[in-house]
Every structure is written in C-alpha cells, then in structure tokens.
Amino acid sequence: MSLRLPTASALTGRFLVPGVLALTVAMTAPLAQAQDAATIQRASDIRDAALRSNIALDYVTQLTTRFGARPAGSAAEQQAAAWAADYLRAQGFQNVRIEEFPLIGWERGESTAAIVGDHPQALVAAALGHSPATPRGGVEADVVRFTTLEDLQAAPEAAVRGKIVYIDLGQMRPMQDGSGYGPQTRVRGAGPGVAAAKGAAAFVMRSVGSDMDRMPHTGTTRYVDGKPTISAFALAAPDADQVSRLVAMGQPVRMRLTSTARTYETHSQNVIGDLPGASRPDEIIVLGSHMDSWDLGTGAIDDGAGGAITVAAAKAIADSGRRPARTIRVIFYGSEEVAQPTTQTGNGGGVYARAQGAALDKHIVAGESDFGADRVYALRLPAGAQGSDFQKAANRVLYPIGVLASQQLETEGGVDVGPMGPLGVPFFGLAQDGTRYFDLHHTANDTLDKIDPAQLSQNVAAWAGLIWLIADSDVDFRAMKPAAAPAAPSAH
Numbered sequence: 001m002s003l004r005l006p007t008a009s010a011l012t013g014r015f016l017v018p019g020v021l022a023l024t025v026a027m028t029a030p031l032a033q034a035q036d037a038a039t040i041q042r043a044s045d046i047r048d049a050a051l052r053s054n055i056a057l058d059y060v061t062q063l064t065t066r067f068g069a070r071p072a073g074s075a076a077e078q079q080a081a082a083w084a085a086d087y088l089r090a091q092g093f094q095n096v097r098i099e100e101f102p103l104i105g106w107e108r109g110e111s112t113a114a115i116v117g118d119h120p121q122a123l124v125a126a127a128l129g130h131s132p133a134t135p136r137g138g139v140e141a142d143v144v145r146f147t148t149l150e151d152l153q154a155a156p157e158a159a160v161r162g163k164i165v166y167i168d169l170g171q172m173r174p175m176q177d178g179s180g181y182g183p184q185t186r187v188r189g190a191g192p193g194v195a196a197a198k199g200a201a202a203f204v205m206r207s208v209g210s211d212m213d214r215m216p217h218t219g220t221t222r223y224v225d226g227k228p229t230i231s232a233f234a235l236a237a238p239d240a241d242q243v244s245r246l247v248a249m250g251q252p253v254r255m256r257l258t259s260t261a262r263t264y265e266t267h268s269q270n271v272i273g274d275l276p277g278a279s280r281p282d283e284i285i286v287l288g289s290h291m292d293s294w295d296l297g298t299g300a301i302d303d304g305a306g307g308a309i310t311v312a313a314a315k316a317i318a319d320s321g322r323r324p325a326r327t328i329r330v331i332f333y334g335s336e337e338v339a340q341p342t343t344q345t346g347n348g349g350g351v352y353a354r355a356q357g358a359a360l361d362k363h364i365v366a367g368e369s370d371f372g373a374d375r376v377y378a379l380r381l382p383a384g385a386q387g388s389d390f391q392k393a394a395n396r397v398l399y400p401i402g403v404l405a406s407q408q409l410e411t412e413g414g415v416d417v418g419p420m421g422p423l424g425v426p427f428f429g430l431a432q433d434g435t436r437y438f439d440l441h442h443t444a445n446d447t448l449d450k451i452d453p454a455q456l457s458q459n460v461a462a463w464a465g466l467i468w469l470i471a472d473s474d475v476d477f478r479a480m481k482p483a484a485a486p487a488a489p490s491a492h
Helices: 008-012 018-028 037-052 056-067 075-090 149-154 181-197 237-248 300-318 348-362 389-401 418-423 453-471
Strands: 094-107 111-116 121-123 125-127 139-146 164-167 202-206 232-235 254-259 262-275 280-290 326-333 363-368 376-380 429-432
Touching: 037 300, 037 389, 037 453, 056 075, 056 300, 056 453, 075 094, 075 262, 075 300, 075 326, 094 348, 111 125, 111 232, 111 237, 121 237, 139 149, 139 202, 139 237, 149 164, 149 181, 164 181, 181 202, 181 232, 202 237, 202 254, 232 237, 262 300, 262 348, 280 300, 280 348, 280 453, 300 326, 300 453, 326 348, 326 453, 348 363, 348 418, 363 429, 363 453, 376 389, 376 453, 389 453, 429 453
Parallel strands: 139 164, 164 202, 202 232, 280 326, 280 363
Antiparallel strands: 094 262, 111 121, 111 254, 125 232, 139 254, 262 326, 376 429
C-alpha cells in the first residue's frame, strides 16, 4: 500500500491534543535566534513548494531507466556520471565538474550454489563483492556452520581447513533506524578473511537483509593486507534456513559453489555542482549521496533516491527567487559500495576531502542522503546544537511535516561525507524510516517502483527547508559547545 503524506497545513491542523498544542504554541512563540522571522518564513515557503512539486522523481527515473545498475567503475557508472553533470547544468548549477580517481572494479560474472550428495538441491546465492572466483569447476566441500563470527575466530584450524564455512547469525530484524545492519555487515566484511586464514575452501553467510524473499543481498567483503581472500557468497534467507535445518537434523551437508567473478583496473568519479551563495560564496554546505550501486537491481533506493533528494532540495531553493548567502554544493560520490586493496584507489569521499585541503575550513556543514526514499522522521544536529536557537528554528520549519528535533547527535555523517569529519567539518542528519529499507537494498528488488513519490517529496521538503535555514544565516556549528549533561533526577 502506498503511503500518502498529508500536507504541511493538514498536519498542523490535526491531532492537537493538549501536549501537542502546548508544543505548537511554544514553537510559534518569538525566539532569540540567528534565523530571523523572514528566514524562517522563507524556509517554510520553500518546504511547502517542494511538497507540491520537485524534480526528485524525474531525476531518479531518468537515472535508473537510462543506466540501470551502476557498479563502481563500470561503464554504466561512468556514463551516468557524465549524464548527471549535464543534468546539474540544465538545472542551473554552476562550476559543475567531474573529479576522477583510480579504482579496482569488480565484475560478478556467473555464480551458482547447490547442496550435493544424497539429496541434491539448488540454492539461491549471490557472490559477495570483491570476492575472487572459484577455481575452474567450482569448489565442493563439506559445510561447517557457525552462528557468530567469534565462534569462527575461536575455532581450531582443523575444524575449518578444507571446508566451506557457513555463518548464520540469524535473520536481521527490521528497525526504523536500521541498527540491525551493523552486526551483520561485520560478518560479511571480516568473515571471509578469518575463514581463509584457517584454510577454508570458501565462505557462505546468511544474506544481510530483513526480508524472506528468495533474493540474496550482495555487498562488499574486505581485502586482507591488500589481497583478496576466498570465494564468498550470500544465501537468500529461505535457503539459509534450509541449510541450517539440515545441519540441525544432524545431516552432513556438502555444497558446491562456483563463481567467475573478476577484478579490473578502471576509474570512478565524483560529480560536483554548486549553487553559489549571494554574499558568502566561499562558505560551503555539502549535500551528499552516491552514484554507484550494486549490480542486481537498478540502485533506485541505494542510492539513486539520495541523489534525487539532494539535487531536488537544492533546486527548490534556487527556484524560490532569492539566492541564500552561502553556497550549496551537491555531490554525487563515486565508489561508495566497494572495498579496495589499498588506500590508493577508490573512496570518493576521501578523494573529495583530500582535494579540498584548507578550503574545508570554510565547509559549514555536510549531510548525506543514503537510506532510501521513505519519510524523514527526525533531525539530528552536531554536538552543541541541541537546544540551540537554530534547533528551535529548524523545529518550527520541520515539525509540520512530521520531522522532530532529536537529542541524538550526528557525529558520523555517512560513508561519503564522513572523511570530512576528522578534518573538522560538522554533520547534520535527516533520519529516514528504514523499516523496509533492508528488505530491498543490495538485491534485485532495488528498483524504481519501490519509491513512494509522496514520501520522496517529504524528504525533499525537509532537506530544502533545513538547508535554507543554514544557507541564509550565520549559524556556526563549529563554535557551538556541547550542553552539559542534565542533572540526575532527584529520588522521590
């Protein structure tokens, strides 16, 4: 069922129970703030205009239809980047440029998985990114099952050598904030290397996703000391259940795996476009997303939607009739999805941060949209901004479209904007509802039809309203001091 979001005016007029009514009154009271009333009103007007009409769906439709999947370093990613640069120019962005960098690309080829022996059966699996091919003819070996990475790490080599290691951490649970993903990706990243060090023949894991579809989720593995490890695969959840049931029955499980994956030298690129500020153009606000995707779907939610949201938000501000004081910079980063043998290749976020040098001192704040297209529900600001006049002003603009001010700090930004953090750039976050995100991402199900246009527009409206508040003000997140911890409540 498609969720249609109410308009801002409808939201402000409904559900005014006493507590919410008190909050609404508080938000409409005069505030002592860097954002004056005119700035707040213009931010609200931009928000409402973006809710009614924006270019986000046009961008993501064209991107995914013209180019399909965009694996890092592939011809499709490179062609999509060139097209996106032209798209930015057509929308009035200036200083549009493409920043290339070397990359080791990875191509899936063909892969298969099956149980062999007395009761043979095919399995649905996907090779994990940057894992090497199997020997010609594949790998056939008995399966040894673990339920945690730590159990594999503790296992003696004799229990692993020559076998196919299978880790079943259990099914990932859907959560609004996606917090179940991290423990699973740790297995995907580190597991093949641990198995290889103990002499395993290959590595298999339960697919990292919250769905029970027979569509495995791919994702990258890590290199160890600059070298690939062993052939590695993700089993679709029903097939992972099947293997685990057989092991639980005490049945010996033997598996055959094949992969023709390969790596190759290529390049990726960042696409950068500016809406220059009217009076302080050297002060930069970065809106980030990534251009590359995995190869199984068309990268609509991961992360075509993020690019769509950020470019549409910036365009909504440009269309408002007045340029803000500060420059808004949209970046479509390359090569977000894949690991690399060394730091000399890949990492579009790191490439951008290093290239900026001292100019990062003038980067006011950065944010990243890389969690699909479902609605924004919370605003997270850098340390020190909680309870500030800026947060109060932002709450006035965002609350009417269902976005609440959060006391949770935004400290990491995301994979792409993250490298700017250690160099002093603060981050903001517009937290999206990720309940269904991990049903889709890195799978063949990541396609355009999964995007709800109304929720996509709510994202654009939230980004546009917030960014105007920052861009047409003198707010300085670097200078804000974290608030003291609240005193412990007294005992009653």
